[in-house]
């Protein structure tokens with residue numbers, strides 16, 4: 001992952017425009033209280049993280065895609081070891097995986113959603129536009 005790629009911003013939870021400022025108030029994913037709290041804006045470039053009211057409702061589509069991908073992955077991993085007749089094992093494994101990865105999934109879906117609309121800009125590009 002190099003600076004300037006979407007994956008850099010997504011997996012390091014950094015600002016999609018400058019890739020330097022933090023996106024969430026706390027770096028820890030598994031902090032149950034305020035785990036998904038966003039900063040109001042990027043501390044480095046000033047990008048508004050909440051462009052409009054309800055902006056992150058769209059992140060639920062991304063979260064759904066992540067959840068389905070997880071369910072498919074768990075199913076494929078269990079197939080060689082567990083018979084299809086043991087559906088309780090499949091459902092338990094999928095539900096457990098989704099529950100354990102829920103905080104990470106919520107964070108990823110939000111930053112992926114914002115990355116769909118914001119492009120990376122180098123410091124020179126930001127200076128030309130009169131930003132920070």
Ligand SMILES: [Zn+2]
Pocket residue numbers: 015016017018019020021042043044045046047
């Ligand atoms: Zn920024």
